[in-house]
Amino acid sequence: MNILTQLAEKLQLQLSVIYDGVEIETSYKELSLDLIDMMGLNTHCVEPVPYANHWSQKDMILITYGDSFLEEGVKPLKTLDSFLEEHIGESVNGVHILPFFPYSSDDGFSVIDYSSVNESLGDWSDISAIAKKRKLMSDLVINHCSSRGIWFENFIKGEGKGSDYFFTASPDDDLSQVVRPRTSSLLRPVETEKGLQHVWCTFSHDQVDLDFRNPEVLLTFVSIIRQYLDAGVRIFRLDAVAFLWKELTSASINLPQTHEVVRLLRTLIEHSEPEAIMITETNIPNTQNLTYFGNANEAHCIYNFSLPPLLVNTLITGDCLYLKRWLMSMPPAQNGTCYFNFIASHDGIGLRPAEGLLSDIEINTLVNTMQSFGGRISWRTSETGEQKPYEMNISLFDALQGTVEGEDKWGLERFICAHAIMFALEGIPGIYIHSMLGTRNDYEKLKNTHHNRSINRHRWDYSQLERQLANTSSSHHTVLARMLELIDIRKKQLAFHPNAIQFVLHLGLQLFGFWRQSSDRKQSIFCVSNISKEDVELRLGELNLISTDTWFDLIAGTPVTNLNEVVTLSPYQTVWLTNIMLES
Incomplete structure (x- = not known):
């Protein structure tokens, strides 16, 4: 089975879930082929790699x-x-x-x-x-x-692209369960060529759903x-x-x-x-x-x-x-x-x-x-x-x-x-x-x-x-x-890396900290921030830094010479303590 056939079958299954119970004029097969054609997949179609990360620590x-x-x-x-x-x-x-x-x-x-x-x-x-x-x-x-777009203008006229693109309801419908992010009324009355209709507006009456x-x-x-x-x-x-x-x-x-x-x-x-x-x-x-x-x-x-x-x-x-x-x-x-x-x-x-x-x-x-x-x-x-x-x-x-x-x-x-x-x-x-x-x-x-x-x-x-x-x-x-x-x-x-390992550290309520580790397990970074306006002591011994590694504070650019040292973090100071100084 070639990739386009597999894709069409997958799309048909997804469409059957979306439109279950909804009367539509075209079949799922026809609609899947229309989607493939619309995306230009007939001429260029790639097989995606599952669970691939399309990002790294360089992305922002x-x-x-x-x-x-x-x-x-x-x-x-x-x-x-x-x-x-x-x-x-x-x-x-x-x-x-x-x-x-x-x-x-x-x-x-x-x-x-x-x-x-x-x-x-x-x-x-x-x-x-x-x-x-x-x-x-x-x-x-x-x-x-x-x-104010052409789609809604056509909805009001009752013809042309967009004339059937909008969700309508009746003020008599039970809309009590609808979750709203705004205080405006959900339905907007609109006079159309087909009579008075009430369009659904989740956000504002200028933003029609x-x-x-x-x-x-x-x-x-x-x-x-x-x-x-x-x-x-x-x-x-x-x-x-x-x-x-x-x-x-x-x-x-x-x-x-x-x-x-x-x-x-x-x-x-x-x-x-x-x-x-x-x-x-x-x-x-x-x-x-x-x-x-x-x-x-x-x-x-x-x-x-x-x-x-x-x-x-x-x-x-x-x-x-x-x-x-x-x-x-x-x-x-x-x-x-x-x-x-x-x-x-x-x-x-x-x-x-x-x-x-x-x-x-x-x-x-x-x-x-x-x-x-x-x-x-x-x-x-x-x-x-x-x-x-x-x-x-x-x-x-x-x-x-x-x-x-x-x-x-x-x-x-x-x-x-x-x-x-x-x-x-x-x-x-x-x-x-x-x-x-x-x-x-x-x-x-x-x-x-x-x-x-x-x-x-x-x-x-x-x-x-x-x-x-x-x-x-x-x-x-x-x-x-x-x-x-x-x-x-x-x-x-x-x-x-966005998917590198992360664990939360327990350092009290004034120090917020977590540990990150690279996927190859070679680099560790202990990230600790003083989130208060008071000086706070950080006992490095509580971090269990591996004694055979050499540690650095990436932000200060300084080495850590004593792994049992008590470091005083100034108000809102952050340290990123790592065992590897990566330069590129």
């Missing part, structure tokens, strides 16, 4: 908008490329350009046209130019699209994936994918059909481009998030959404209990899968992934502390109808300017400590552009947009940024230099 992703840097007379994507070449260089080999398509709201996540680049940013040649130099990650905004019960919607998104692959995209971020499949009288989140769609898309992508990977963006409680690994047959990577709130909570309380408990509970990602670690993003610090890990009292303390540092809070309606904090909107640099006791002098060291922890953890690190630069809360943009998330979506005047980065006394210069220093150390260590 910079997260940025296409217009994070503005330069007079220059398209923002070209300015972004210049920034990457001039200030990031080879330190970071991947870039996630947040939605770069024409859009109507939500800073890009309400897509009007999936096939075009927003003219204000540049064009496809600018995207491809960046993709030739770095691993390019693109959003696949798959759950919903803009109400697509109906994957219609196979044409699936085929359309497969054609979009093909276009992005041709443009050089190698990492697909499936935005809000947990909400993709809806069923009345259900929670309409994480349904079996959603998981099967993810598996099908992985099947198509890995047969087309073996190095391409998928990351699912599922901002949900931790146990639910983990299910998107499947059996190494769904997402290659999942966002470690619990890390940001737990790490921030650790650093503002000086107590690592909850972070340590969570890390001990996290299963190692099997080969072929990987965690995607981050502590800041274009969105805020999500609180749903902390549910069940932090108590309501601890979450409220965290929320109140972020508000005292200038942050804003976004809310959601819970299953019981009460308002609960959904997300903390604040720049990470401001979030770590103090503790529950208030602001202090340790903000920079606390901020660097957070990244030293994140860079060393099992997984691929993702760094938000404003963390790389130490950008502060943007109150002016918040005032202009009235959207809480705008506080951490600053657009830099590029000439002003250049002056800041050239000034050695500037905090932005200092942050970038120290971040790149840590990154360059990390990239050389085999024990920091």
Whole structure:
């Protein structure tokens, strides 16, 4: 049996799971052949290697908008490329350009046209130019699209492509179980040529949800994936994918059909481009998030959404209990899968992934502390109808300017400590552009947009940024230099491979530590951070360092001369103690 026949049979089986109980006009066999044709697999089809890791310790992703840097007379994507070449260089080999398509709201996540680049940013040649130099990650905004796009216009007219792409329901339906990430009403009434209809809007009334019960919607998104692959995209971020499949009288989140769609898309992508990977963006409680690994047959990577709130909570309380408990509970990602670690993003610090890990009292303390540092809070309606904090909107640099006791002098060291922890953890690190630069809360943009998330979506005047980065006394210069220093150390260590062994260390509540070991078992790294604003003693004897090895602190660049020594760690100091100094 040849590879195409095997692929077609696998797709038919996956389609039978997705559309079980749904009346569709074409057979599973015909639909599978359409999918193969749409992806161009008739002319180029590769057999994927199971459980292959398409990443190493050298991989890291910079997260940025296409217009994070503005330069007079220059398209923002070209300015972004210049920034990457001039200030990031080879330190970071991947870039996630947040939605770069024409859009109507939500800073890009309400897509009007999936096939075009927003003219204000540049064009496809600018995207491809960046993709030739770095691993390019693109959003696949798959759950919903803009109400101002041609698809929705055709839905209102009742004819043309898109006229049957949207999920509708009745206000009389039982929708009480539906999980909502927003406080707006779920259904939006729309006058159409067919009369009044109520379209499903998980997020906002400008973001109308697509109906994957219609196979044409699936085929359309497969054609979009093909276009992005041709443009050089190698990492697909499936935005809000947990909400993709809806069923009345259900929670309409994480349904079996959603998981099967993810598996099908992985099947198509890995047969087309073996190095391409998928990351699912599922901002949900931790146990639910983990299910998107499947059996190494769904997402290659999942966002470690619990890390940001737990790490921030650790650093503002000086107590690592909850972070340590969570890390001990996290299963190692099997080969072929990987965690995607981050502590800041274009969105805020999500609180749903902390549910069940932090108590309501601890979450409220965290929320109140972020508000005292200038942050804003976004809310959601819970299953019981009460308002609960959904997300903390604040720049990470401001979030770590103090503790529950208030602001202090340790903000920079606390901020660097957070990244030293994140860079060393099992997984691929993702760094938000404003963390790389130490950008502060943007109150002016918040005032202009009235959207809480705008506080951490600053657009830099590029000439002003250049002056800041050239000034050695500037905090932005200092942050970038120290971040790149840590990154360059990390990239050389085999024990920091995203799938290298990891064990949590028990060193009390003020020292957060874990041990990493390379797959060949030759390199070990003990990663220990003082997460408090007091000097704390680290007894090296408790680490059981092998006495026949020579040990070094990678960050300080100094040898460890006495394995029984008591080392005093300054507030928020991190040590990476290794038995092998790798230089390349």
